[in-house]
Amino acid sequence: MLKELLRSKGVKQKWLANKIGVSEVSVSNWVKGKSEPTLKNYQKISEVLNIPLTELTN
Numbered sequence: 808m809l810k811e812l813l814r815s816k817g818v819k820q821k822w823l824a825n826k827i828g829v830s831e832v833s834v835s836n837w838v839k840g841k842s843e844p845t846l847k848n849y850q851k852i853s854e855v856l857n858i859p860l861t862e863l864t865n
Contacts, residue, residue, distance in 0.1 A: 808863070809852075810838045816856055827851040 813823065820834040827848060836842040844852065853860040 812856060812858065812863070813838070818856065823852065823855065826855045 812818075813820065820838060821831050824831045824834045828851075829848060833842070833844075837844050849860060849863050853863055
């Protein structure tokens with residue numbers, strides 16, 4: 808899900824990591840499905856990408 812959103816927005820993992828204050832490894836793990844962002848990080852992602860939180864969590 809996150810991988811497709813980043814691609815559709817033209818956003819790189821490194822940029823997202825810097826904007827929300829996490830490591831690139833964390834974002835990479837989320838994209839690969841190895842782990843999930845915390846609710847707080849989901850909120851930050853939704854704000855940065857300007858998308859509804861529900862779009863990330865469904």
